[in-house]
Amino acid sequence: MTKSDEEVLRVEDLHKRYGDHAVLRGVSLTLTRGEAKVVMGSSGTGKSTLLRCINHLSPPDAGRVLLEGQPLTPATLNAMRRHIAFVFQDFNLFTHLKVIDNVRLGQRRILKRSKAAATERAMQELERVGLADRAHYYPAQLSGGQQQRASIARALAMDPKVILFDEPTSALDPELTGEVVTVMKQLASEGMTMLVVSHEVGFARTAADEIVFMDGGTIVEQGPPSTLFANPAHERTRAFLKVITHQESA
Amino acid sequence: MEFLDFAGEHLPFILEGVPVTLGLWILAISFGFVFGLVLAWCRIYAPTPLYLLATGYIEIFRGTPMLVQMFFIYLGLPEVGIVLDPFTSAVVAIGLNTSAYQAEYFRAALLSVPQGQMQAARAMGMGQTQALIHVILPQALRRVLPQWSNEAILELKFTSIAFAIGVSEITARAEQVGYRTFEFFDVFLLVALVYLVLTGVVAEVLQWVERRVHVPGVTTTGAAAG
Incomplete structure (x- = not known):
């Protein structure tokens, strides 16, 4: 605060x-x-x-x-x-992408970060929300709470x-x-x-x-x-x- | 045994038409794939004039026989100065026809992707086209693959209509053998078997692709189990 x-x-x-x-x-x-x-x-x-x-x-x-x-x-x-990051009620993780790619997509395509930089940052944010060990899972393989934490990591990686x-x-x-x-x-x-x-x-x-x-x-x-x-x-x-x-x- | 002898003698001649059949097929479904996507995009996202144009196109090409379309292209268009060789005419006819069907499958698949996916992409700052390419299409194409495979296999069989304008694909070659030998029973049984092998191989390849691109939560697990 x-x-x-x-x-x-x-x-x-x-x-x-x-x-x-x-x-x-x-x-x-x-x-x-x-x-x-x-x-x-x-x-x-x-x-x-x-x-x-x-x-x-x-x-x-x-x-x-x-x-x-x-x-x-x-x-x-x-x-x-x-x-302005947005965290949705029903997460809206990109279902075709693994958790790490969800966190990388905006960094790569919008912020134009290099793959290495995007990966490093994605892992940091997944670490922060306690999901580093789920980086290579698909959203459908996660619980709702994990999906929402992943979507928060996706938001954070954009430096909003x-x-x-x-x-x-x-x-x-x-x-x-x-x-x-x-x-x-x-x-x-x-x-x-x-x-x-x-x-x-x-x-x-x-x-x-x-x-x-x-x-x-x-x-x-x-x-x-x-x-x-x-x-x-x-x-x-x-x-x-x-x-x-x-x-x-x- | 008689059939095997017959096959041994005439199969090589028929098989020489396989590259033509496969060439027709690959060019036509690839054209149909690209143009079908454009049509589906017009039906969902484009302003009204394009929407109406795409809708009219789809109705016309689904509502008339492919053979008539092909004759129109090969025999009719020269009257207005557009002359295409038989192979090109067949590719264009089959391609235009399948694009109308593929467009409807693509449209349904694009609409089946939950709205939240587009919203999440737009909310992070993607434009609509960017969101379509990176988020919506990869999901829609996975979902459409089973129907698309059906369509692709149908079209492989439809390449046989090209014989009617003199393209030397496998049905045309079978017919030639028939008139040379008068063994119509054997020759059309033989060419039917050739088609069966081709469609079987294509079906296997497409199922392999389905398994390869399967993602839990996007496509059903049926493909993964197969």
Whole structure:
């Protein structure tokens, strides 16, 4: 949690609608370097849409996203996405590639690293997430938790300025979430800038610098976990926290 | 024994047509492979005019007989100044025809790759074409291989239509032997056996390729067990 005041990601007034349904209704937030922010809220409140709009996987209808002051535009999109890693709920490892090639592909094809450099870096990142011994397995031969850790290694190898996590543990069996949360906590403590959509209360409490609570397509409340968990100002936040902290203790 | 004597005498002449048959086949399915991919791409990713063009092409070539297409190319096109020799005409006819079928297999295979794969590739900064080449195609081609193998073997047999415009492939040579000897029973039995051996070998090779490129989670384990 080595925070600085240097702004990495700025999201300005994002709007997104699908048909008649306004999913995002003016969301703004900033991430400073080294900051870990967790976005919470009940399902259907636009959390995942927010992440997808940030890297323009779903282009926002209105609003801006700036990375280190540079706006994402259709022209700059591919060049800027390499700095914004995305970790998916269902991993989306490239199924035809071994774990090590998953971690090498972006390095080779996008960052144009040499094969030796990409391999060395891939092994470092796999080591970091505890999967060095699975480097030559195919994704289908791994457990969900291992696949998600591999996808985090794939993200890290790109030297991202920020990582977006879209419910990284939601597709996992409960006994497998721990290994992924451990890796994420370690990243947060090492100063990785991250924006995490997750219901992992354990991660939010111990690793997040700030919790953002969303409801109905807007941010209703944000603050440090100590404040937000102990003393939520908003009724919706209280109701939501009651449900998820209850689940945690169950 | 009589058949064996007959085979011993006439098989070499028929086998001289094997390079022609295989040449027709390899050129036609390779052409069909490349053009089929282009057509499939048009059907999924291209703007509407290209989509309509590709769709029309596929419907026309799947809806008319290959023999008619070949006669049109060999006998009809000279009237508008396009003169192709028999071998080239046959390659073009079979190639154009198979490309329409291959396009539909490729399209289905491309669409069968989960959307998350494209999203993950785009999210790391790949352009659409780059993602297609490095992520989508390698999976789609693995998945399409069993159907593609069927198509390839079908086309190997379809090369026999080239005899109708005088290409000296194995069916044409068998027919010549037939009219020379009047042993039609023996000669067509013989040439059928030659086709059987060719398709058998090709099927084995393609199954070997399937096993070689098998990846758990992309293709089913049936190929690996074989």
